[in-house]
Amino acid sequence: MAVFSESETLKRVKPSPTLAVSAKARELVRQGKKVISLSAGEPDFDTPENICDAAIKAIKRGETRYTDVDGIPELKLAIVDKFRRENGLEYKTTQVSVSPGGKPVIYNAMMASLNPGDEVIVPAPYWVSYPDMVLLAGGTPVFAIGEMETGFKLKPETLEAAITPKTKWVILNSPSNPSGAVYTADELRALGEVLKRHPQVWILTDDMYEHILFDGFEYATIAQVVPELYERTLTMNGVSKAYSMTGWRIGYCAGPEPLIKAMSKIISQSTSNPCSIAQWAAVEALNGPQDFIPQRSAIFQKRRDLVVAMLNGAKGIHCPTPEGAFYVYPSVAGCIGKQTLSGKIITSDEDFAGELLQQEEVAVVHGAAFGLSPFFRISYATSEVVLTEACSRIQRFCASLK
Structure with a gap:
């Protein structure tokens, strides 16, 4: 046996x-x-009714076949509009990738870019999947601690101390799972000053909880407030949390075109396209009422x-x-x-x-x-x-x- x-x-x-x-x-x-x-x-x-209705209409239209592996053009355009409208970030549709959930976005980025020995800085406390996805891709997670006394946020000096010649990525998550901590624009600028001194380091910013903010907090993402980092930042998001679409499994990202193309190659040999019906629902989520x-x-x-x-x-x-x-x-x-x-x-x-x-x-x-x-x-x-x-x-x- x-x-x-x-x-x-x-x-x-x-x-x-x-x-x-x-x-x-x-x-x-x-x-x-x-x-x-x-x-x-x-x-x-x-899930809001208008989003469910859009999915039903897509089924009735026969939108039930394979799509482009990294997303339908209509959804990519909705994502481009979202980043422009809400984050002041300009992307082309060729800079956008859609995956079956947020996890595959991170996994595809790591698989497309990491070599053995490459390090990825993971601020702790961290979402449980970050380090293991780095390990699966052959990289080495390096933990940088955000203490309770500093609001569980990564300080510039802590980030600086964690960077080595082997550092390939740093992962930022704001608002944070598990702590709920949110970086201010000024705090992101301070981290950006460190990263500008290390041009080999790419930034993956996980903005999945972007719309769940309290006490009038104004949201910012690092490519928005530190434009010098735009060319080496992958900004990711999804419809799971803000739109209550966890089971629909749609995550997306935008970043440099060479990275997006490399991720598409991974997708083509792994999951292939996200669910066609869920993609049309996500179009309505991003384009429809946000109130x-x-x-x-x-x-x-x-x-x-x-x-x-x-x-x-x-x-x-x-x-x-x-x-x-x-x-x-x-x-x-x-x-x-x-x-x-x-x-x-x-x-x-x-x-x-x-x-x-x-x-x-x-x-x-x-x-x-x-x-x-x-x-x-x-x-x-x-x-x-x-x-x-x-x-x-x-x-x-x-x-x-x-």
Whole structure:
């Protein structure tokens, strides 16, 4: 009988921790447990009706065949218009690439550009998939820490210290998953001053949560505020978060044409084109009414305020207030070393998350999965009723620690 053996490349990576927590929570629910899962980064709003209608019309028109591998012309034009309208960035359609979700955009960029030994600076805390996609592409992730005291943001001196002659990329994510931190235009300019001194370094900026901003925060992206970096910046986005289209699987990016062409070669031999119907839905998302976006952001802000207040009322937890996205990233430093009702000593944020799930049936993702401990991530993309109950359970769990 043949024995399967993983490739050496696959052995370098691990499964997504956030997906693993969500799967464990679903399994406990199937067992009859009343688990509240706050692990998934998925808006609880429905996809707007006009977008769904556009998909149905596309089906009825017969838009059900293969398309260009990196997106239909109509969607590329909508993306060009979006970048001009919202970000002041000028691109041609030949500088645009569409993929089946945001992850493939990053993966394709890494696969198209990295050689063994190339380094990619990944600011921590980071979205869990960044380092593993770098590893899959043969590169080496280099972690640069954004401390809680600096708002979880990368400081210019930290970036400078992380750059070596082997650095190929730096990944910026604003608003951030997992911390909700958002860079100001001035903060991006300061990072840009560092990057201007290192012309071998390319910039991938993940703007997926661009429209989920709070307290009147004005959004900026680095190619917009540091035009000198335009020729080596890949600006990526998607329709998943702002338009509640996670299952439609459309991510997109714009950048230098040689990079876009190289990514197209990867796409042609891997996924091929994104779903044709989802592409037409994305055209309507980008071109259609946008008025619901600030309304939904206001709901997220109200949820944020609820969660931050309740978590800061939990013994041993300190929860900073994020500027965007729909996550909080609280510290559990005050819970380390304490004992649970079952006699377990909490020695790490992973212990904290595991014991919280066991004792109070609340699923969260431990901070080590995002490269910075001792923290955990909560997604508040769910109702206030659910969030209130979950945070009450967290307060009860923390109060029970000895």
